[in-house]
Amino acid sequence: MSGLVRVKRDGFGNIVKNAQGQPATTDEIWFPQILIGRTYQGSRTIEFDLWVDEGINSKGDFFEGKTFSIGMMGTGYPNANACLPVTRDGLKTSYVGNEDYWDDRTVKFKFESYVDPGSAGSDNRELIGTCTTRTTLNLVGLSGSQEALAPPKQSIRCDSATYAGYAQGCIFDHETPSIALKESNHPNAYSHISLAYFNPDATHPKPTDHANAWPVNVDGIRKDTKKVIPGLSKNRLIHRLYQYDDEIRQTFNRAGRNTGRAQSACRWSYYPTWNGTGSFPWVAAGNQCDEFPFASTYEGAWVWWQNSMPDDAGSYQPKGVNYSVKPIPSAENNSWGGSAPGGVRSYYVYDRMLDGDAFFIRLYNKEGVRQNH
Numbered sequence: 010m011s012g013l014v015r016v017k018r019d020g021f022g023n024i025v026k027n028a029q030g031q032p033a034t035t036d037e038i039w040f041p042q043i044l045i046g047r048t049y050q051g052s053r054t055i056e057f058d059l060w061v062d063e064g065i066n067s068k069g070d071f072f073e074g075k076t077f078s079i080g081m082m083g084t085g086y087p088n089a090n091a092c093l094p095v096t097r098d099g100l101k102t103s104y105v106g107n108e109d110y111w112d113d114r115t116v117k118f119k120f121e122s123y124v125d126p127g128s129a130g131s132d133n134r135e136l137i138g139t140c141t142t143r144t145t146l147n148l149v150g151l152s153g154s155q156e157a158l159a160p161p162k163q164s165i166r167c168d169s170a171t172y173a174g175y176a177q178g179c180i181f182d183h184e185t186p187s188i189a190l191k192e193s194n195h196p197n198a199y200s201h202i203s204l205a206y207f208n209p210d211a212t213h214p215k216p217t218d219h220a221n222a223w224p225v226n227v228d229g230i231r232k233d234t235k236k237v238i239p240g241l242s243k244n245r246l247i248h249r250l251y252q253y254d255d256e257i258r259q260t261f262n263r264a265g266r267n268t269g270r271a272q273s274a275c276r277w278s279y280y281p282t283w284n285g286t287g288s289f290p291w292v293a294a295g296n297q298c299d300e301f302p303f304a305s306t307y308e309g310a311w312v313w314w315q316n317s318m319p320d321d322a323g324s325y326q327p328k329g330v331n332y333s334v335k336p337i338p339s340a341e342n343n344s345w346g347g348s349a350p351g352g353v354r355s356y357y358v359y360d361r362m363l364d365g366d367a368f369f370i371r372l373y374n375k376e377g378v379r380q381n382h
Contacts, residue, residue, distance in 0.1 A: 011079075011146045012039040012157035015071050036069030037157065040079070040111060040146065046163060048179035050359070053167040054095075055140060055179055057081060057118040061111045076149040077111060078103045081118040083142040088124075091138030091167070095119035105149055118142075122167035122179065135170035135363055140179075166361075172251055174358030185243050186368040188356040190345070192375045197337035198345040202241070202301050203372050205333045206381050209236035212333035213278035222277035223330060224314045234329040240302045241381050246367035247306040249357060267309025271300035274310060274334045296336035303346070303353060307365075310334070321365075 015036040017025040027033040041062040048055055059079065067073070080103025085092030094102045104116045124138040143162045148154045167179040192199040205212050214222035216234075240247035250263055275298035276283060280290040291298060302308040307321055310332045318325045325331075348354045362368065372380040 010039060010041055010158070011144060011160055012037060013072065013077075013146060013148055013154045014157045015069070015154050034068070036067075036071035036154075038065065038067040038072040038077075038108075039157075040065055040077075042144070044144065044163075046165075046181060048165065048167075048181065050175040050178045050361075053122040053138075053169070053177050053179055055120045055122070055142075055165050055167075057142070057163075058115055059118065059144065060115045061113070063113045065108055065112055067108075071154075072108075072148070074107065075151065076105060076107050078105045078145070078147045078149050079111070079116065080104065080145045080147075081142055082145055083120050083140050085122070086139040086141075087133075090123040090125075092140035092142070093121045093123065095121055103145065103147075120165075122165075124167075124169075135168040135173075137166060137168045137363070140165045140167065168361065168363060170361070170363050173361045173363060175361075178361050180361050185246070186360055186362065186366065187371050188353065188360075188368065189351070189371045189373060191351070191373045191377075193373075193377075194351055195341055195345040197341050198299060199372065199374075201299055201333065201335040201337060202370060203380060205236075205238045205301055206241045206372060209238045209331075209333070212236065212238070213335065214274045214330060215278070219277040219281040222274050222281075236329055236331055236333075238301065238331050238333060239308050240306070240369050241372070242369055246369050247302045247308045249362045249364060249366045249368065250305050250307050250309065251364040263307075263311065264304045264309065266311040267300070267304035267306075270310035270314060271304065271332070271334050272298050274300075274332075275336060278334065279336060291336035294336070295339055297339045297342040298334055299337045299342050299345075300332065300334050302332055305353070305357075308332070 014034040017033040017035045019025055025033045041064055043060045043062065045058045046055065059081070061079070083092035083094060096102060100117060100119050120140055120142065122138045122140050124136040126136065141162055141164050143160045146156055163181065164183050165179050166182045167177070169177040190199055190202060216223050237245070239245040272289065275291065276289065283290045289298070300310055308325070312318065312325055313330050313332055344352060346353050356362065374380055
């Protein structure tokens with residue numbers, strides 16, 4: 010909804026207040042609106058359809074027969090090129106008409122986002138640009154009115170990160186990203202991760218597991234430390250990990266270290282008597298070692314064993330062994346963690362999760378009822 014009002018003034022030009030202490034009005038007009046935005050994988054364009062519904066409401070006669078302009082403006086970051094309005098192929102930045110023209114009418118807006126390497130900065134490898142838009146409503150050719158409400162803003166992030174699955178793309182980023190884990194689709198993964206939410210101290214590794222499964226001398230960690238596993242609420246997010254970790258130069262990357270530490274925890278928590286020869290003992294049962302937070306996050310298993318926490322996307326608080334491992338069927342683990350619809354890697358692609366992006370898991374039981382908020 011957007012509207013224009015004419016403020017009531019006394020004989021001295023002062024604004025008159027109503028009983029609620031708000032500026033009183035002599036005339037009003039209201040345009041019911043629905044705004045639909047679209048972005049596309051493989052493109053740094055943003056499109057909007059703005060529908061002015063039937064039932065434009067007015068009060069007083071000041072706005073009768075007047076002409077109105079409805080438009081959309083955008084602000085770009087790191088520069089104006091990140092939010093350029095498109096004015097070709099019949100598209101405009103604003104459209105003009107009287108009340109009859111606007112009744113039940115749809116108009117279109119389009120923006121393009123360009124961020125060249127020279128302007129992005131050395132720390133912007135993905136050429137990230139932000140386009141912030143809002144609609145406008147004006148009375149054409151006349152003064153004496155003002156917008157009644159501050160229109161909501163839309164924030165869109167565009168990037169050219171090739172590792173996100175497409176060479177470029179844009180997302181609306183006003184909500185905290187999250188991925189759904191449904192018990193009906195992945196029952197064993199759900200059982201594992203929901204336990205990490207409802208009773209984290211019941212997950213493995215535990216202080217009572219084999220000594221090799223639980224760190225003893227890590228800074229600030231005691232054997233009886235309570236677990237606080239991140240990634241299951243907006244208050245404790247996890248962060249996608251993509252880049253190799255250049256600060257700690259080893260032969261495998263950070264995700265590889267996460268997986269290695271998780272597999273070690275699976276071994277010593279569930280199979281402490283295994284002699285270490287041949288395949289992991291859970292493989293013979295058709296299982297894989299499921300880990301949470303994922304190996305593809307900064308909060309993966311490796312970080313909780315470090316004496317000095319790295320300075321990157323995560324805060325890693327409170328100190329503790331804040332991860333969980335459990336062998337689950339290989340097919341399900343591959344599905345949940347993979348590129349099929351509903352899988353983690355699929356989520357990374359379609360939500361364009363970049364290195365360091367924060368997100369959390371939404372848990373849904375068999376009845377489809379969400380379990381965490």
